[in-house]
Amino acid sequence: TKADPAKGQQIVQQVCVACHGADGNSSAPINPNLAGQHPEYLFKQLKAFKENKLRKNPTMFGMTATLTEDDMRNVSAYLSQQKPKVLEGSKPDLQELGKKIYKVGNPATGLPACAACHGPKGGGMPAQFPRLGGQHAEYTITQLNAFRKGERANDPGETMRQIALKMTDKEIEAVSNYLVGL
Ligand code: HEM
Ligand code: HEM
Known part of the structure; x- marks a missing residue:
């Protein structure tokens, strides 16, 4: 139906x-x-x-x-079908690092660019890859930590766990604050 x-x-x-x-x-x-x-x-x-x-x-x-x-x-x-509210980016000092993580990743640690799967503007890609833009930083941080700890484990191949394990606390905080305003 x-x-x-x-x-x-x-x-x-x-x-x-x-x-x-x-x-x-x-x-x-x-x-x-x-x-x-x-x-x-x-x-x-x-x-x-x-x-x-x-x-x-x-x-x-x-x-x-x-x-x-x-x-x-x-x-x-x-x-x-509902319209997401436009939020302002938070914590200006973290925006530059957050943007770099999102668009480039961290070549030194093998962290891939989030944009590869979540889209250049954070809109995600149907059907597998969620939209991340306009999300609250606190929620995103909680999810990245849950992936890292293996408490959230519902993507086949554990893609997000492997990615989160490569991230530092600072990188998680930065990308999460960048995503608020994306
Ligand atoms: C889910 C962040 C890179 C594939 C998520 C979620 C977050 C996230 C926060 C959960 C969203 C929510 O709960 O609403 C990130 C960040 C990345 C990154 C910060 C870069 C550092 C990638 C890449 C891929 C990917 C490169 C693909 C190779 C997925 C998939 C899900 C997901 C498939 C859905 C998991 C599920 O069904 O539970 N990501 N992501 N992500 N991400 Fe990423
Ligand atoms: C997470 C839907 C009621 C609190 C979520 C997610 C969905 C959802 C789809 C995951 C979002 C994502 O992955 O991006 C719903 C629906 C509800 C409902 C359809 C009503 C039937 C509530 C209520 C509360 C609540 C009443 C508070 C008392 C939360 C919290 C999370 C969440 C805290 C994050 C959980 C986590 O960290 O994994 N909800 N929700 N929800 N919801 Fe709800």
Whole structure:
């Protein structure tokens, strides 16, 4: 069956709104912005939370417990169609390093350019590669640390774990702050 964004909107505005906003633009920086994210990626993450294996988060485990696969498809369709809010880049002193990591990587440590998979403007690439632009730095830092520690492990081949393991704390902080305004 085809996804129904109107049904997804109802769920978002009743259940998810407090943390992710009525249109997927969250208010608190620990809660990810979901507006404009690729629907296939969102669906995959919702399943991962519900199964509580590859991605573990007590809050999102609870939130997905009662969602059916149709609910998850509908919610993902609705959120993907919302307009992401434009945010200002944070921490000016980290922007230059963040941009370098994003566009070039770090040849000295074999860190690849994020842009290769997440797109030159941070928009990601459907369906596998999520949009990173306009995301809260605090959330992005949490995810990169989770990949590094092996606590988040849901991409085949563990691509993001291998990448995060090559990053220093400073590089993680810099690229995450750069991405806010991208
Ligand atoms: C993460 C959807 C309700 C807090 C996520 C992600 C999705 C999602 C798709 C992953 C985003 C990504 O990978 O970029 C939803 C939906 C909800 C809902 C559809 C309603 C049915 C809530 C509520 C809260 C919340 C009510 C707060 C009480 C969080 C947090 C994360 C998250 C803290 C990050 C988890 C982590 O670090 O892995 N949510 N959410 N969500 N959500 Fe929700
Ligand atoms: C997911 C950051 C490079 C492939 C993610 C996420 C972040 C991230 C924060 C999670 C997004 C979210 O939760 O909303 C970065 C950074 C990079 C980088 C900072 C550069 C240092 C790459 C490269 C590839 C890649 C080069 C491809 C070879 C992926 C994939 C996912 C992902 C497939 C989805 C994982 C899943 O389904 O859970 N990345 N990335 N990334 N990234 Fe990257």
